[in-house]
Amino acid sequence: MRRRLFLQTTGMATSLLALGEHARLAGESPKAKPIRSPFLENNFAPVPEEVTADRLKVVGKLPAELDGMYVRNGPNPQFEPLGPYHWFDGDGMLHGVHLREGKASYRNRWVRTEGWQEEHRAGKSLHGGLLTMPDFKKIAQGKDGYKNAANTALIWFNGQLLALWEGGTPHAIKVPELETRGRFTFGGQLKHACTAHPKIDPTTGEMMFFGYGPVKPHVQYSVADARGRIVRTTPIEIPRGVMMHDFAITARYSLFLDLPEIFDFQELLRSGKIMKFDARLGARVGIIPRHGKASEIKWFPIAPCYVFHTLNAHDEGEEVCLVACRMKEFSGDLSKTPLQQLPPRNELPLLHRWRFNMKTGKVKEEPLDDVTSEFPRFDERRLGQKIRYGYTMKLGMDGYLKYDLEKGTCATHRNGKGRYGGEAVFVPRPEGRTEDEGWLVSYIHDEGRGKSELVVIDAQEFTRPPIARVLLPVRVPFGFHGTWLPRKILDG
Numbered sequence: 364m365r366r367r368l369f370l371q372t373t374g375m376a377t378s379l380l381a382l383g384e385h386a387r388l389a390g391e392s393p394k395a396k397p398i399r400s401p402f403l404e405n406n407f408a409p410v411p412e413e414v415t416a417d418r419l420k421v422v423g424k425l426p427a428e429l430d431g432m433y434v435r436n437g438p439n440p441q442f443e444p445l446g447p448y449h450w451f452d453g454d455g456m457l458h459g460v461h462l463r464e465g466k467a468s469y470r471n472r473w474v475r476t477e478g479w480q481e482e483h484r485a486g487k488s489l490h491g492g493l494l495t496m497p498d499f500k501k502i503a504q505g506k507d508g509y510k511n512a513a514n515t516a517l518i519w520f521n522g523q524l525l526a527l528w529e530g531g532t533p534h535a536i537k538v539p540e541l542e543t544r545g546r547f548t549f550g551g552q553l554k555h556a557c558t559a560h561p562k563i564d565p566t567t568g569e570m571m572f573f574g575y576g577p578v579k580p581h582v583q584y585s586v587a588d589a590r591g592r593i594v595r596t597t598p599i600e601i602p603r604g605v606m607m608h609d610f611a612i613t614a615r616y617s618l619f620l621d622l623p624e625i626f627d628f629q630e631l632l633r634s635g636k637i638m639k640f641d642a643r644l645g646a647r648v649g650i651i652p653r654h655g656k657a658s659e660i661k662w663f664p665i666a667p668c669y670v671f672h673t674l675n676a677h678d679e680g681e682e683v684c685l686v687a688c689r690m691k692e693f694s695g696d697l698s699k700t701p702l703q704q705l706p707p708r709n710e711l712p713l714l715h716r717w718r719f720n721m722k723t724g725k726v727k728e729e730p731l732d733d734v735t736s737e738f739p740r741f742d743e744r745r746l747g748q749k750i751r752y753g754y755t756m757k758l759g760m761d762g763y764l765k766y767d768l769e770k771g772t773c774a775t776h777r778n779g780k781g782r783y784g785g786e787a788v789f790v791p792r793p794e795g796r797t798e799d800e801g802w803l804v805s806y807i808h809d810e811g812r813g814k815s816e817l818v819v820i821d822a823q824e825f826t827r828p829p830i831a832r833v834l835l836p837v838r839v840p841f842g843f844h845g846t847w848l849p850r851k852i853l854d855g
């Protein structure tokens with residue numbers, strides 16, 4: 364068995380190496396002029412400095428119970444890219460606002476990965492991004508094919524803040540300083556890349572996560588216990604490597620999305636696009652007991668689609684219920700920002716629900732809305748359990764949606780003219796009694812003033828203006844995912 368796996372792996376590696384050689388012979392054109400990308404302009408543009416600022420001006424009133432730190436990750440290239448720039452390429456930068464006793468301070472820090480340090484010493488970019496060929500020799504050796512950008516998300520697990528990037532190893536971050544401690548490998552136990560979207564079961568403290576890639580097994584699924592030890596790693600066999608950005612858990616199961624979004628290096632050579640959607644390959648969801656064997660996974664065919672982010676999943680009788688932001692397809696075209704132009708109709712993410720019957724094998728699915736939105740979040744103290752409320756970012760980045768999944772209703776928060784923001788994180792009110800008691804926090808950029816701010820929205824007064832705005836001394840570029848670190852963690 365092991366021998367066969369080895370042969371499959373080396374076969375794949377050989378073909379990847381051949382492809383890499385083909386790319387080298389095809390000749391990558393020398394850099395002639397500065398790299399242009401809309402993701403390097405306006406408020407997508409990187410900021411050049413690390414800053415620390417105290418005593419920030421607050422408009423409105425910060426709730427005294429909102430005591431902790433909001434930290435958000437996002438791409439912020441340290442140097443001009445070597446080749447074409449993809450939004451997912453930039454070096455991770457963490458932006459944190461620390462709130463205590465109604466006062467606010469800010470700091471931003473790069474995640475100082477080995478690649479970041481190497482380039483820092485050289486004073487220039489040394490690594491290509493997603494729109495250039497990866498290092499196939501490294502992939503064949505089980506290493507990262509691209510520079511670990513550490514730019515996607517953050518999670519607090521077992522006493523560590525981790526900066527995550529799905530192509531490689533997490534990085535441990537010191538809080539509240541936001542300084543990089545280094546690679547986090549679970550004491551050497553981690554043998555695969557780690558998704559940017561691990562799931563922590565709030566009742567057991569276990570963390571479920573996976574890695575995916577072009578080499579078999581294409582997906583590896585791990586469970587770490589509450590003490591931070593990986594207790595199992597299980598191969599999830601799928602026919603080909605697909606882009607698997609997120610997954611979901613319930614109290615009993617883990618759900619894997621085998622969707623036909625493939626990395627196509629031939630296509631990259633031909634057209635400069637690395638991702639391709641091919642509905643003919645079909646789509647399915649694999650559901651495995653949390654601690655199950657690879658053979659226990661049950662696959663459910665679904666209508667072809669792509670999903671970047673799940674909201675949540677839960678068990679309901681014989682059924683497993685999953686809610687996610689579903690696109691009918693995703694061409695992989697990220698040449699324009701959502702502020703320049705929304706994607707074509709078939710690529711607009713819409714909230715969607717699937718019900719998988721574990722006994723009969725039947726699937727029911729239905730759209731939950733016709734308003735396009737992404738970056739779903741909720742009260743993560745209920746992760747894997749039935750939830751009533753979910754919050755998403757409108758795709759035009761001009762507001763947020765609050766879904767009441769029980770009533771089937773949706774409320775809209777509008778940022779106001781010329782004000783754009785990214786994902787909003789739900790912060791539960793300590794000792795709150797109802798699920799939506801708490802706040803949404805997010806960075807907003809005011810295009811008119813050319814300024815950034817942290818906004819605090821009362822989740823129960825969702826359609827009203829923010830109850831507090833922390834004015835920031837520097838611009839915070841649009842980014843990806845954040846997390847909330849309550850005071851007890853910071854003081855820990």
Ligand SMILES: [Fe+2]
Nearest residue numbers: 559608672844
């Ligand atoms: Fe994500």
